[in-house]
Amino acid sequence: MLRTELRSSPRITTRITVEAVGPTLNISAGGMCVLMADPMREGTKPTLSFLLPDDLEPVVCTGRITWCKSSKIDPELFEVGVVFAEISDADRLRVTQFVDTHMSPET
Numbered sequence: 436m437l438r439t440e441l442r443s444s445p446r447i448t449t450r451i452t453v454e455a456v457g458p459t460l461n462i463s464a465g466g467m468c469v470l471m472a473d474p475m476r477e478g479t480k481p482t483l484s485f486l487l488p489d490d491l492e493p494v495v496c497t498g499r500i501t502w503c504k505s506s507k508i509d510p511e512l513f514e515v516g517v518v519f520a521e522i523s524d525a526d527r528l529r530v531t532q533f534v535d536t537h538m539s540p541e542t
Contacts, residue, residue: 447537454484454493464531466498466518474513475500480520487533494530496522 446463453459453469460468475481479500484493498517506512519527 444531445534445538447534449537451485451487456481456483459485460514462530463534464519464527466501466516469515469517470506470508471513471515472511474503475515477501477503481517483517483519487529490529490533494522494526496520496526 444463444465446461448461449459451459451462451467453467457469457471460470462468477500481498481500482495483498484495486493497520499520500515501518502516503513506514508514519530522530
């Protein structure tokens with residue numbers, strides 16, 4: 436897994452399935468990019484539920500769509516930016532620890 440760019444929250448490239456939404460392209464403590472079959476309108480607030488690898492308890496939170504664009508991977512899919520709008524401190528800590536643990540050493 437590689438850190439994709441410098442941001443206020445480090446972001447790693449990883450595949451995690453978000454229930455009823457789709458797979459992630461990357462994730463940070465502040466949000467994620469998800470690959471979806473249908474576009475979502477900016478400002479939409481979906482409920483997100485996903486399992487971090489090697490974790491038994493799902494992260495459940497409310498997201499807020501910040502952008503949506505055609506995917507570079509497949510033009511029939513959409514890449515959707517989601518900010519964690521409402522997430523417990525414990526779940527944000529779990530996501531942060533997951534990202535920190537999987538950061539590439541060259542970052």
